[in-house]
Amino acid sequence: MDVRFLSAGDRALVVEFGDRAERELSERILGLDAVIRANPPEGLVETVPTFRSLMVYYDPLVTGRAQLEQAISGVLDRGDSCRSGARLWRVPACYEGEHAPDLAEVARLTRLTPPEVVALHSGARFHVYMLGFLPGFPYMGDLPEPMRLPRRADPRVRVPAGSISIATSLTAIYPYESPGGWHLIAGTPIRLFDPGRERPALFAPGDAVVFDPIDATAFASIRRLVENGEYAIESTPLVA
């Protein structure tokens, strides 16, 4: 499939691969990102991988769209072997009580039982497509077909930090309290974003995430460990 180069002003170039949230597109986008990060063209400022595109920010005092387009065209689809460092994260998730305010409604709308919703969500391995919306907010997919729902008609003004949510084919975790329109089916006590950490955002695009069900007691004890800086989330190198 053809890649399109689209200008977003004089400081950003969109390298567009498609218009859907799909693994195949994501792999190509993340592959290009890895190649560019490993060997940045002169004047590159930063890159942002998304579902559909790689945004390439540049300094027009150093380079220009024409040079960048040429440089990027030369390395398209060379990225498959370049993606190293991706990790698989096991995220503790409490699908109970106050942590799961929309679980019953999601079960009703999908004609599943709440335990079936939990089993589907915690039984899947999700791909981190991109981060956005808020610092450290991961857009992950793909949800198993039976649990896909549109966003809530009535967004919440306040979604608590740590809420694990679903909408369409995606699942996400809110790093901060914020407004939000997704269905909240669980909560995690872990901290997704901390600017003081060497790795401020826990997940990076291209990582994989699995949710491990925990009960409310375990949630409370992990939260205490997190607050004391004594909790280390489990992760392993991701072998593709």
Added chain:
Amino acid sequence: MIPGLKVLAPGLHTTVQDLGRIGYQAIGVPVSGALDSFSLRLANALVGNPQRTPTLEILLSGPIVEILADSVRVALVGEGASLAIRGMQSRVTPAGESTTVRQGDIVEIVVGPRSACCYLAVEGGIAVPLVLRSASTYVRARLGGFHGRPLRKGDVLPLVMARGSERPELRVPALLPAARGEPIRIVLGPQQEFFAPETVRTLLSAEFQVSKEADRMGIRLDGPPLPHRGGWDIVSDAIATGSIQVPGSGRPIVLLADHQTTGGYPKIATVISADLRLIGGCRPGDKLRFVSVTAEAAEDLCRQTERDFAELIAAIAPVAERGGLDQVLLLEQNLISGVVSGLE
């Protein structure tokens, strides 16, 4: 005692900003930084700071501060803005000129009638920790600046230097003007194909007005709606500063420094970087028109703007003292031009 500025009145939205948090958009962290980066850089040059030093960004109504330091050299930049200083030597210092205020002086920052924002630089800078390599405040995630939030009454903003250095005050011959009705230049896209050609023509011919829904994240424009040709819910992609995003309502929003890094609405056009400061300085009620240029032309305009700005910086000169120029002053001129040139 730690030198500082005590906030007697905070102003509408006064935050610490620098040139932004570069390199973290891939993990969802907005760039933030000054709405008008050129004015911030100019203010820093006037007090002899490196141009990216953290300053105060002041929106629409200015704060009043008390000086808690032996002396502080300050400079304000923003069209029509001024410093009203009460103390041993009460005076009004216009924007574009440095002045040294003393312990106990009360300084009111008066925002001009044309531009929504102005920048107060202090010699040596504001002593706030860098978060992800920047002092810029991003209020939504409480990142950077002074405790991640706008200033409040009673805050004491710590300063790096306890007294201003002994040297002449500086003045720039002209300030960067606010928008004067000339069209704002945009590059169409990246999603103009979500709109019919006549809608793009509307964008390029109609007059828009800055609504009251305006903050550091973006400004919503009133005017003719910009309907989408088909759907408007796109799969999220990245957002550049200056993007003109059109949500389902058809009412465009120009996204500014604190915008989200990604979003799911089509973006009909992007304001060129040379004109971002004009948009950032807009007040509710201001009228706007747009004209389209190519990306290549926008890149050239960016380079030209930077050359013009370098000329402005080079024209900074000591304020003539009552007795006129003297030998010492002339000697120091050399020193000063060394201090104020360059980004670092």
